[in-house]
Amino acid sequence: MLRLKPGREKSLRHRHPWIFSGAIATADAPGESGATVDVLTADGAFVARAAYSPSSQIRARVWTFDARESVDSGFFLRRVALAVAARASMVDAQHTGCRLIHGEADGLPGVVADRYADTIVLQLSSAGAERWGDAIVAALVEATGTACVFERSDAEVRKLEGLPSRIGVRHGALPEVVRFVEAGIAYRADVVAGQKTGFYLDQRANRDAVRALAAGREVLNAFCYTGGFALAALAGGATRVVSIDSSGDALALARENLALNPGLPADRATWCEADVFAELRKLRDRGAGFDLAVLDPPKFAPTAAHAERAARAYKDINLLALKLLRPGGLLATFSCSGGIDAELLRKIVAGAALDAGIDASVIGRYGAGADHPVALAFPEGEYLKGLLIRRAS
Numbered sequence: 001m002l003r004l005k006p007g008r009e010k011s012l013r014h015r016h017p018w019i020f021s022g023a024i025a026t027a028d029a030p031g032e033s034g035a036t037v038d039v040l041t042a043d044g045a046f047v048a049r050a051a052y053s054p055s056s057q058i059r060a061r062v063w064t065f066d067a068r069e070s071v072d073s074g075f076f077l078r079r080v081a082l083a084v085a086a087r088a089s090m091v092d093a094q095h096t097g098c099r100l101i102h103g104e105a106d107g108l109p110g111v112v113a114d115r116y117a118d119t120i121v122l123q124l125s126s127a128g129a130e131r132w133g134d135a136i137v138a139a140l141v142e143a144t145g146t147a148c149v150f151e152r153s154d155a156e157v158r159k160l161e162g163l164p165s166r167i168g169v170r171h172g173a174l175p176e177v178v179r180f181v182e183a184g185i186a187y188r189a190d191v192v193a194g195q196k197t198g199f200y201l202d203q204r205a206n207r208d209a210v211r212a213l214a215a216g217r218e219v220l221n222a223f224c225y226t227g228g229f230a231l232a233a234l235a236g237g238a239t240r241v242v243s244i245d246s247s248g249d250a251l252a253l254a255r256e257n258l259a260l261n262p263g264l265p266a267d268r269a270t271w272c273e274a275d276v277f278a279e280l281r282k283l284r285d286r287g288a289g290f291d292l293a294v295l296d297p298p299k300f301a302p303t304a305a306h307a308e309r310a311a312r313a314y315k316d317i318n319l320l321a322l323k324l325l326r327p328g329g330l331l332a333t334f335s336c337s338g339g340i341d342a343e344l345l346r347k348i349v350a351g352a353a354l355d356a357g358i359d360a361s362v363i364g365r366y367g368a369g370a371d372h373p374v375a376l377a378f379p380e381g382e383y384l385k386g387l388l389i390r391r392a393s
């Protein structure tokens, strides 16, 4: 049982699911890591039932605000079934990749599950999620009939929870290759060693947007990973796509992905293993020009504390990309940093345009897809944002 300091139940009353260590007055025999505890106000009134994380600053994460709801395998069957049902319309023959569980927004803090056709990749990142791993796996199998649940619990945040890294099969057998389809384009996801769960499913709608803009354009695709935006641009009729990434493994898979789609014009794609900061300067010095640029960098600012240094990095690449655009050219620029909100991204890009001496407008705004919901009570869940910028003619 956790008893809160006076008044510290306010955020919980607003359905925010985290309890920070500083809000707790006393913890009576809360048990081991991940144990289910009742959270009470200073006066002893029930506020929530939560998972206890003894070594994390986020000392507990709420499973339920309903005193009558017990946390057991039936609870996970219900929550997982709801999350899977909410994505039913997002999966079809042309789209077999989808995030099925997105943590707090699905009432399952610390749980992420991504579906790649018949394989589900599960990421458990909190003590409570870890404690109920078997129940969550069983619930995923029940809700989807999946042939394989593969665990990729190797995210850095597990260290803050005192949890070891774990990678391996939890249900069924992992197919030799995990392939899936996004907007009719085939990809292989490296679910064992790739980034995140193997693919950036959160950019699905934005890859569609880039595809719709690509016809007849020369495209620069910085931070390309395994080629998602490149293949989308080629499918949309780009005349040339130059993709840059520092990971040789990612680029090898990008090439493989392009080869999986014989309908796409492979001769229009160039893959470049390089640091984007350096390569954009080289392109500038060579006088290169593009009609459409995509900037999808990694998380430069994991938290607000890193925002200032990250802002300089974002400004640098945006400035270089804007200079590489021909008049009338488009820039789709993203940030997946929790510490940079949409308004800050806009300010950074505005500063970049000013320094570059370029007039430009925002003509579109992007976020993560509908399979990555953001709970209204948990705005911290919003991490991916993007702007579509048009350089003046």
Ligand code: SAH
Binding pocket: 195, 199, 200, 203, 223, 224, 225, 226, 227, 228, 229, 244, 245, 246, 247, 250, 274, 275, 276, 277, 296, 297, 298
């Ligand atoms: N746009 C991709 C996802 C990008 S993830 C998609 O749609 O799938 C960010 C990528 O940036 C990773 O592939 C990582 O290898 C790469 N990266 C990180 N720092 C880099 C740098 N300084 N230069 C080049 N690539 C970098």
